[in-house]
Amino acid sequence: xxxxxxxxxxxxxxxxxxxxxxxxxxxxxxxxxxxxxxxxxxxxxxxxxxxxxxxxxxxxxxxxxxxxxxxxxxxxxxxxxxxxxxxxxxxxxxxxxxxxxxxxxxxxxxxxxxxxxxxxxxxxxxxxxxxxxxxxxxxxxxxxxxxxxxxxxxxxxxxxxxxxxxxxxxxxxxxxxxxxxxxxxxxxxxxxxxxxxxxxxxxxxxxxxxxxxxxxxxxxxxxxxxxxxxxxxxxxxxxxxxxxxxxxxxxxxxxxxxxxxxxxxxxxxxxxxxxxxxxxxxxxxxxxxxxxxxxxxxxxxxxxxxxxxxxxxxxxxxxxxxx
Amino acid sequence: xxxxxxxxxxxxxxxxxxxxxxxxxxxxxxxxxxxxxxxxxxxxxxxxxxxxxxxxxxxxxxxxxxxxxxxxxxxxxxxxxxxxxxxxxxxxxxxxxxxxxxxxxxxxxxxxxxxxxxxxxxxxxxxxxxxxxxxxxxxxxxxxxxxxxxxxxxxxxxxxxxxxxxxxxxxxxxxxxxxxxxxxxxxxxxxxxxxxxxxxxxxxxxxxxxxxxxxxxxxxxxxxxxxxxxxxxxxxxxxxxxxxxxxxxxxxxxxxxxxxxxxxxxxxxxxxxxxxxxxxxxxxxxxxxxxxxxxxxxxxxxxxxxxxxxxxxxxxxxxxxxxxxxxxxxxxxxxxxxxxxxxxxxxxxxxxxxxxxxxxxxxxxxxxxxxxxxxx
Ligand SMILES: Nc1ncnc2c1ncn2[C@@H]1O[C@H](COP(=O)(O)OP(=O)(O)OP(=O)(O)O)[C@@H](O)[C@H]1O
Ligand SMILES: [Mg+2]
Numbered sequence: 120x121x122x123x124x125x126x127x128x129x130x131x132x133x134x135x136x137x138x139x140x141x142x143x144x145x146x147x148x149x150x151x152x153x154x155x156x157x158x159x160x161x162x163x164x165x166x167x168x169x170x171x172x173x174x175x176x177x178x179x180x181x182x183x184x185x186x187x188x189x190x191x192x193x194x195x196x197x198x199x200x201x202x203x204x205x206x207x208x209x210x211x212x213x214x215x216x217x218x219x220x221x222x223x224x225x226x227x228x229x230x231x232x233x234x235x236x237x238x239x240x241x242x243x244x245x246x247x248x249x250x251x252x253x254x255x256x257x258x259x260x261x262x263x264x265x266x267x268x269x270x271x272x273x274x275x276x277x278x279x280x281x282x283x284x285x286x287x288x289x290x291x292x293x294x295x296x297x298x299x300x301x302x303x304x305x306x307x308x309x310x311x312x313x314x315x316x317x318x319x320x321x322x323x324x325x326x327x328x329x330x331x332x333x334x335x336x337x338x339x340x341x342x343x344x345x346x347x348x349x350x351x352x353x354x355x356x357x358x359x360x361x362x363x364x365x366x367x368x369x370x371x372x373x374x375x376x377x378x379x380x381x382x383x384x385x386x387x388x389x390x391x392x393x394x395x396x397x398x399x400x401x402x403x404x405x406x407x408x409x410x411x412x413x414x415x416x417x418x419x420x421x422x423x424x425x426x427x428x429x430x431x432x433x434x435x436x437x438x439x440x441x442x
Numbered sequence: 443x444x445x446x447x448x449x450x451x452x453x454x455x456x457x458x459x460x461x462x463x464x465x466x467x468x469x470x471x472x473x474x475x476x477x478x479x480x481x482x483x484x485x486x487x488x489x490x491x492x493x494x495x496x497x498x499x500x501x502x503x504x505x506x507x508x509x510x511x512x513x514x515x516x517x518x519x520x521x522x523x524x525x526x527x528x529x530x531x532x533x534x535x536x537x538x539x540x541x542x543x544x545x546x547x548x549x550x551x552x553x554x555x556x557x558x559x560x561x562x563x564x565x566x567x568x569x570x571x572x573x574x575x576x577x578x579x580x581x582x583x584x585x586x587x588x589x590x591x592x593x594x595x596x597x598x599x600x601x602x603x604x605x606x607x608x609x610x611x612x613x614x615x616x617x618x619x620x621x622x623x624x625x626x627x628x629x630x631x632x633x634x635x636x637x638x639x640x641x642x643x644x645x646x647x648x649x650x651x652x653x654x655x656x657x658x659x660x661x662x663x664x665x666x667x668x669x670x671x672x673x674x675x676x677x678x679x680x681x682x683x684x685x686x687x688x689x690x691x692x693x694x695x696x697x698x699x700x701x702x703x704x705x706x707x708x709x710x711x712x713x714x715x716x717x718x719x720x721x722x723x724x725x726x727x728x729x730x731x732x733x734x735x736x737x738x739x740x741x742x743x744x745x746x747x748x749x750x751x752x753x754x755x756x757x758x759x760x761x762x763x764x765x766x767x768x769x770x771x772x773x774x775x776x777x778x779x780x781x782x783x784x785x786x787x788x789x790x791x792x793x794x795x796x797x798x799x800x801x802x803x804x805x806x807x808x809x810x811x812x813x814x815x816x817x818x
Pocket of ligand 1: 455458460478479480481482483484485486487634
């Protein structure tokens with residue numbers, strides 16, 4: 120009986136399959152048609168410069184004369200002359216800038232994540248004026264980085280800055296502090312401005328995740344008598360983790376290529392330089408296109424590596440049993 | 443002791459008043475079902491008892507203690523939500539154990555309770571699954587399991603079966619009835635399914651627009667509805683209603699003139715009703731018979747065959763439609779004329795205010811339609 124049905128159906132099925140494949144083909148064609156423009160633009164504005172940068176990193180190109188260069192292999196990265204090691208990988212300034220950038224990213228993104236969660240939880244509660252608050256906290260984020268860096272630069276100024284003035288009045292410091300010039304405090308100042316600027320962005324991403332959460336489980340938790348802290352750590356946090364991870368990756372990518380904030384805010388010393396500042400210095404100030412390109416290529420690799428590690432770590436934890 | 447007593451309980455959301463002073467006395471171990479049309483406040487009332495909403499005015503007592511200001515966890519209740527409300531990232535075991543972890547019970551104690559509940563609900567083999575890997579019925583059982591392990595004095599159910607298919611509904615309904623028998627806990631159950639209400643309830647509470655219309659056992663509500671609303675709400679298909687005039691009254695009976703000329707003597711206490719008053723006659727579809735010499739005549743508009751019985755929709759003139767339920771297959775076709783015999787012992791009379799007239803002082807609940815005596 121079943122086989123009879125199957126036989127009767129067979130031609131129909133075949134027909135359907137044939138029709139579907141032609142349909143699929145035409146769908147694929149139009150899909151390609153639609154994404155082709157973006158692919159071409161991406162190739163032109165991202166792919167080509169990236170490929171060129173990587174290529175230049177293997178040459179001795181000079182900014183004065185970009186058409187005249189020679190292929191020198193890995194010499195920009197690492198080379199040995201008479202038993203002496205040279206190249207980017209041996210430059211302590213480069214490693215200082217890598218460390219500065221990673222430290223800046225870790226500290227600022229961590230603080231932004233914690234503060235962002237706190238702000239999002241507050242904004243998620245129902246209180247009068249909530250809509251206005253949501254708009255207001257976005258203002259720091261909407262101000263261009265150059266502007267806020269310049270603004271904070273003034274506020275942190277050792278003689279005329281309002282911060283020193285306030286701290287002096289309260290009595291927390293005895294003498295004005297050169298916040299942005301002092302190697303000990305300059306990166307902290309950069310972190311503070313970055314946190315001021317980006318916490319609201321983080322909070323908004325987290326808030327969106329919070330609002331997707333089903334409300335009934337919170338009522339169930341109420342009936343179960345679960346304390347608010349436990350509700351947060353055992354219910355809310357696990358449920359917003361995927362969104363949180365995306366937000367952290369977004370912010371980390373942004374922070375790892377930090378340039379304008381530190382460039383404008385601090386006195387541009389090697390103690391505070393980020394990877395991007397180092398690369399720009401090689402490229403523009405020292406006109407060493409080859410070395411600058413090598414630094415840019417390494418930045419690209421470092422960021423890619425960190426993203427892969429973060430994603431992998433996130434996935435492992437997502438997959439495992441929470442018990 | 444876990445009786446639930448509501449004294450003039452009211453609830454307003456902002457300016458909108460949703461519960462208008464509810465008085466209710468639910469005895470320990472009783473199974474009470476809230477029914478009523480959508481939006482009448484069933485869920486709100488349940489959530490007030492659970493403590494998920496604040497009581498605007500009035501008092502709520504559980505086990506003799508006033509609990510208005512107690513948080514849900516301290517009220518000794520457990521709630522089963524219509525949407526199940528399972529923690530999506532926890533497996534079945536943790537969903538049930540989570541609420542216990544704070545109650546200072548030991549790990550072995552929790553484990554014992556969870557496994558016992560799982561055995562009771564036959565979900566032992568599902569303990570490692572996440573809610574999204576379960577069917578609707580299985581999720582519902584986990585939700586009930588989570589309530590059971592709390593060992594509550596009062597179970598609250600908000601339409602727990604409405605997302606299940608018909609067969610699973612019957613099965614889970616029976617399981618809930620069994621659970622009530624085993625635990626003897628007080629249960630309050632919201633539904634808009636009549637069969638669930640009739641089969642599960644010790645007493646049914648009929649709500650309408652935030653007020654209680656009637657409280658009683660299922661059969662009390664069915665046989666002696668207190669007003670038009672309850673009469674129309676309980677029973678399916680709905681009770682037939684005919685606008686009539688009182689032709690005369692006697693001790694323990696009211697004579698009404700029927701549309702179309704006939705008249706009928708209904709055995710109810712007149713209680714102030716006088717000749718000439720407008721009343722509503724109510725009679726269930728089962729108690730209207732197609733007879734040779736009925737009190738009403740009409741034309742069959744539609745026939746619905748249900749197998750064990752059939753429904754006739756009869757137009758009795760002037761837009762009056764009556765539903766007739768007769769056993770077996772239909773013997774009349776759409777378009778044919780029939781005469782309808784109303785079993786007078788099963789007739790209800792309602793004043794124009796909607797309030798029912800009490801049946802004859804001594805009248806017990808009628809047990810079987812007795813057409814010959816009513817015709818006499
Ligand atoms: N949080 C709220 N804010 C304002 N009004 C509400 C709120 N919750 C419920 N209501 C109103 O209260 C009334 C009763 O709602 P409730 O949910 O109790 O109805 P219900 O009897 O459970 O209906 P259903 O059978 O559809 O579930 C409705 O008119 C509803 O609009
Ligand atoms: Mg409801």
